[in-house]
Amino acid sequence: MTLPSPVVTALRCSLCGDPVEPAGRTLRCPRGHAFDLAKQGYVNLLHAKVPAGTADTAEMVAARVEFLGAGHYAGLADRLAKRAAGLRPNLVVDAGAGTGYYLARVLDEVPEATGLALDVSALALRRAARAHERIGAAVWNLWEPWPVATASAELVLNVFAPRNGAEFSRVLRPDGRLLVVSPQPAHLRELAAVVDLLEVDERKEERLDGALAGYFEPVSREEHIERLTLSPVDVCRAVLMGPSAHHPERLARLGEVTEPVEVTASFVLSEYRKLP
Template identity: 40%
Template sequence: MTTPTLAGWLRCPSCAQPLEPLGELGLGCVNGHRFDVNRRGYVTLLGPREAVVGDSAAMLDARDRFLIGGHYAPISAMIDAVLRDALMPAEGRPERAIDLGCGTGHYLAGVVAQRPASSALAVDLSPAAVARTVRRFRGGSAVEPVVDGLVANTWRPLPIRDGAATLLLNVFAPRNPAEFHRILEPAGALLVVIPRPEHLQELRAAGRVLGIGDDKHSQLVASLDAFFELEESRPVEFVAELTAAQIDDLIGMGPSAHHRSADSTTAAVAVTAAVDVVLFRRRG
């Protein structure tokens, strides 16, 4: 991350004017609004009274352990396959990806690994998540992608420039259709991952994780239809043999962590993972 590359993604949350670098750790607009850049490589652009309630460090630690263990590797592989088959960047024009709900940066890492010349913006409501994702790409290699970080609320107008991205990544995360359309370039791609009804069904039957709404796929397509055209959808389903510790991490890395009973016990079990990897194209 450098302040100029970070500024290149962003617009002022107060007046929507482009943000420009101000020294090593500052951003500002022509109307005099100023913002500090964290030394860990990200900027926080939330509303004046907006509370930060995102993933905790403990949730991110659990997610890191679980994903690094390869337990969701088929999901990552399908994301990579869909994007490899669907995306053909213009000659000499690097891809610009935004991960909206970046978490630990695990899925973003797979996306940019296919495209070494790409740049990316990691967005999350959790400062700990954004800091972790940006740190993930600070290896010092000249061939590594430039990944900047933004703490922002996806439900609100995003402090991101119009048409800033060629690709939006949204994995198990909230969506803002109108804003996603605005920040994506014409004909850009939006990749969404959502759970299928069978996802974690063994844990759900035991009351260990939250329920999944009915017909999420149809609801997703309907919610995006005014702004995005469905291009393809690929299901992924597999069974993972998990230890008690791995199941604890699986429960603890997501929203069910907030509802977990302190005296709940865990045993090793086979758990079904089932998701849809859905690709959309921007309308207009």
Template identity: 75%
Template sequence: MSFPDAVVRALRCSVCTACVGLNDRTLRCERGHSFDLAKQGYVNLLHAKVPSGTADTAEMVAARVEFLDGGHYGGLADAVADQAATAGAGLVVDAGAGTGYYLARVLGRLPAASGLALDVSAMALRRAARAHERLGAVVWNLWEPWPVASGSASVVLNVFAPRNGPEFRRVLRPGGVLIVVSPRPDHLRELASVVDLLEVDRRKEERLEERLAEHFERVGSQEHGARLVLSPGDVRRAVMMGPSAHHPRRLERLGEVREPLAVTMSCRISVYRPKT
């Protein structure tokens, strides 16, 4: 398991910002800073300790893998891949990639593209590193300047993840596209009947536009929704793969779910181009 050449060329040393090369299983810059690939295939370029409650835990990652393997968000992944396909070949950077589910679907649609999965969770990136042969996985805090070359990406994906507008803009090449997937207020609302979910900010879309307006213009938008019937096990997985899993007291009623539950999957896919 190794990093695609296109990903290595796009990466920068997180200590000095110099270019890096891959020798055996070590990324090394010209000044001698080195970063070993973990045996699971990802590399950690982050120097700071990740604050508790920030990164996905092993239990959260397992829940996400099992839930997504059930195909519940397959239509959403296809819709994201459809949008990414309009940008052509190149490097696809997934900011907040998690297990690499959406990035792998995009790479499957773009046979000449390579993918860089960025996420703060090493647990999630263990999965992402195996999600596709043309994918490289890097542990990084999205709020910090990314160890990625300016203008190196043809597509930036941001699916249910933190948004760093200046870095989105910096790494995108001219003519590149940013694809953002955000939950709508009614997303999975029925789960609130069985667990004390963290609420979706009703001004989330407005805040999204405000944060990106300085650097991007929106050129397309579509709503994506579906009615899902979840087994009791998938209800638990849907809750455990999200931020509510960091708050155990909110999960006390999960064990009460004994029957399938119909829920609403509702999100918006927005496409942006960098302002010139």
């Protein structure tokens, strides 16, 4: 597998900031820094260890692939893709892309677009690199300055992932847009009866706007709420694919779930305009 050419054009050397070019199964900058393309199709641009408990584990990735593959969040993915299609982007950067599920759905809806999947988990990006033929995947820590050219993208996606407002703004073109999906406090709240889940901040939307202030202004915000019936297996997957999986002590009662559980999926899709 190779990276799509628009992705290579947008990427920068993570050591010196120069443009990179493909050389066989390597990306190389003019100063000689080289980054090998993994056989699974992604490139690792990190040059530092990832802090423990930050990246998705193999178990988390497997749970996410199976849960999303069952279609539980398909409605959210469709809504995100339709909103993205209205913006008609050429390059879409998915910050915290995970397995590439949402980015692939966006690219299905926007045939002229190419996607760059950024995530700190190489295990997740193995999936993302194969999720769509127009996805190029690169391992990176979103809290660090991104190895992506300034003003190279028309759209940044951020779905349940860390938010680096400065980098969102830098990589977007002047008329670029940011689409953020975040859970509401009611999201999967019913599972709290059987699992000690990490709670969603009641002031999450307020904090979201605050984190982006100075870089973006809100354009619109819409809720996506639906009822889901999760089998015991899918209850486990829903929990294991999220941040609670980094806290095994919270999962002690997960095996007690033996019957389907009715839950509420509750998200907010926010669109932001880049400030001048």
